[in-house]
Amino acid sequence: MNPHFRQRAREALQRAKTEIASGCDERLSYAALELRMAIEAVTYERAKSFEKELPPQEYDVWQPSKLMKVLLELEPLADASGTLSFGLEDEPGVPAKEMRTLGSEKVFNLKDIKGSYDALGSFLHHPTLRQLNSGGHDWRKLRSRCDELVVKLDAVLASPVFNINFGTFTTFNCMNEDCGKTVRKRLPRGQAEVPVVCFECGAEHVVQVEQTGTQTVRPVVQDVCCANPECGHALKLFRHQIRAGAYWKCPECGTQCRVGFAVFADTPVSQNAG
Ligand SMILES: [Zn+2]
Numbered sequence: 001m002n003p004h005f006r007q008r009a010r011e012a013l014q015r016a017k018t019e020i021a022s023g024c025d026e027r028l029s030y031a032a033l034e035l036r037m038a039i040e041a042v043t044y045e046r047a048k049s050f051e052k053e054l055p056p057q058e059y060d061v062w063q064p065s066k067l068m069k070v071l072l073e074l075e076p077l078a079d080a081s082g083t084l085s086f087g088l089e090d091e092p093g094v095p096a097k098e099m100r101t102l103g104s105e106k107v108f109n110l111k112d113i114k115g116s117y118d119a120l121g122s123f124l125h126h127p128t129l130r131q132l133n134s135g136g137h138d139w140r141k142l143r144s145r146c147d148e149l150v151v152k153l154d155a156v157l158a159s160p161v162f163n164i165n166f167g168t169f170t171t172f173n174c175m176n177e178d179c180g181k182t183v184r185k186r187l188p189r190g191q192a193e194v195p196v197v198c199f200e201c202g203a204e205h206v207v208q209v210e211q212t213g214t215q216t217v218r219p220v221v222q223d224v225c226c227a228n229p230e231c232g233h234a235l236k237l238f239r240h241q242i243r244a245g246a247y248w249k250c251p252e253c254g255t256q257c258r259v260g261f262a263v264f265a266d267t268p269v270s271q272n273a274g
């Protein structure tokens with residue numbers, strides 16, 4: 001499935017414009033609803049360019065501000081507007097003298113979302129008793145808010161380039177032998193150690209980035225000793241594998257080992273007696 005969020009946002013925005021143009025105050029609630037849908041759609045569109053980095057549990061996040069915060073954790077420039085230009089460098093590493101612009105992208109950023117999305121929400125409901133006592137919904141305020149949002153969303157949807165998303169990525173095979181799936185991770189600028197979780201199995205890794213750019217991946221594992229005290233063989237387990245009920249056959253002595261909870265006395269038992 002590849003939903004066309006920009007198209008859906010355009011359709012919602014058009015419906016909002018129709019409601020606003022009716023001139024009827026009560027219909028502004030429907031405009032507010034459509035504008036909220038447009039904000040959701042442009043934010044989901046932005047999230048689409050982070051699809052492979054987004055932990056699967058975040059796919060259920062529907063509130064635009066929460067989703068944008070997740071994207072900002074992945075990339076601090078996720079909600080920044082920008083211009084895409086290119087040019088031929090005379091000298092490698094030195095910006096080209098002549099740049100050609102491909103276009104600018106206006107992103108509906110977190111500040112825009114915070115300032116508008118929730119404020120529209122109160123107009124989707126009947127005025128509360130308190131609001132009724134002070135005259136009900138302030139339609140004039142809502143109309144000017146709707147007009148402002150139409151201008152902003154029009155600019156976002158008119159951007160000739162969109163979903164600009166640059167970054168340095170690393171790709172490796174999950175080091176959990178039972179998984180081995182391809183793991184892809186953005187490497188934030190200037191971060192020497194980047195924790196990475198395999199979305200497929202939950203195994204934790206750390207990518208170490210040297211100043212030269214060389215990357216090494218190491219699994220975050222723990223030595224777990226065989227249950228047979230005479231064996232002493234230690235197996236390396238990922239943290240997500242150390243859970244009650246997990247078992248394995250020791251490759252050294254063949255003992256079936258199982259992880260379980262145990263209760264320990266906090267102080268020597270004899271001190272508590274009596
Ligand atoms: Zn894995």
Ligand SMILES: [Zn+2]
Pocket residue numbers: 226227228231232233250251252253254255
């Ligand atoms: Zn053993």
